[in-house]
Amino acid sequence: MRMRPTLHWTPPEDLPPGTTDLEPVADALGTGGVLVLSGAGISTESGIPDYRGEGGSLSRHTPMTYQDFTGSAQARRRYWARSHLGWRTFGRARPNAGHRAVAAFERHGLLTGVITQNVDGLHQAAGSDEVVELHGSLGRVVCLSCGAFSTRQELARRLEAANAGFQPVSAALNPDGDADLTDEQIGDFRVVPCANCGGILKPDVVFFGEAVPPRRVEHCRNLIHEAASLLVLGSSLTVMSGLRFVRQAAEAGKPVLIINRDPTRGDRHALTRVALPLGTALTTVAGRLDIPVGHGAAT
CATH class of the missing domain: 3.40.50.1220 (TPP-binding domain)
Known part of the structure; x- marks a missing residue:
C-alpha cells in the first residue's frame, strides 16, 4: 500500500x-x-516540485488519498478542479x-x-x-466502474467545455499534478463522468492509501x-x-x-x-x- x-x-x-x-x-x-x-x-x-527537500510541497500540501477520493463527491470535485488547473502546467513540462x-x-x-x-x-x-x-501516469484516466481508459487530453477538453471561464490563479503546483486552490476558487466546478458508462473517473495513478x-x-x-x-x-x-x-x-x-x-x-x-x-x-x-x-x- x-x-x-x-x-x-x-x-x-x-x-x-x-x-x-x-x-x-x-x-x-x-x-x-x-x-x-x-x-x-x-x-x-x-x-x-518535489514532495520533500527544500521547498517541498508536503510542507503546505497533503496529497489526495484513495479513500477520500472514492468516498466523497466533494473531494472528487476538489481534486479534479485542482488537477485540471495543474494539468495546464504539468502537461507542458519537458x-x-x-x-x-x-x-x-x-x-x-x-x-x-x-x-x-x-x-x-x-x-x-x-x-x-x-x-x-x-x-501510474497522470496522462491516463480510468473509469472505476467499467475500467475504460482514456487520455488526459480528452478529459481536459471535456472539463474545459463543462467549466467555461474557469481561470483561477494558483499559488503553486504540486508533484501529483494538482494546483493549490481555495474552496472559494473551486466553487461549483463540474466533474464529468465516464463517457462510456457514466461512472467515476480517476487518474490512472496510485493514490496514497x-x-x-x-x-x-x-x-x-x-x-x-x-x-x-x-x-x-x-x-x-x-x-x-x-x-x-x-x-x-x-x-x-x-x-x-x-x-x-x-x-x-x-x-x-x-x-x-x-x-x-x-x-x-x-x-x-x-x-x-x-x-x-x-x-x-x-x-
Missing part, C-alpha cells in the same frame, strides 16, 4: 555522509546491467538533462530498465523505452533480481514503495548507488550517496563514458 507521506523525516546522526565523487556511479554504468529507480527529485529541473542522460544510458545498452515513482511521463518523453511506472498492483510489484522485483546494480535517482525513499526494492537489491548483494542531495532512508543500504544536482551529476557521468546526451523526444 502506498502510505500517506510523512511530512518530516529526520535522518539519524549516524547515516553515512553524502559525497561528490561520481566514480562509483560511472564504474557501475560502465559495467552495465544497471536498473534505475527514479523519484520526484529527477523532475524538479523540469519545473515539477524532460531535463537528467531524463535525457538516463535515456542515453539506455540507448547505449547500459541499463536493464527504469522503475519510476513519478507520474509525469518525462522518462518516456526523453526517449526511454523500458519504463515501469510504479505509481491505494495498493500498487501486485503484478507490477512482482515485475519490479524480477527486474531487481536480473540487474547487476541499482541506481536510485532523486528519491528520498521515505515510503516503502521504493525502499523495498533498495532493500531487496542490498540483501541480494547488489550494489546500490544513490544520487540525491538530501539523506535518504536507503543510505544505510547504499555503496554511496552522491549529493549533487541530478542534471549535473548524470551529464558529468555521461561525459566520462563518452555518451552524448541529446535533447529528448518531442511530446
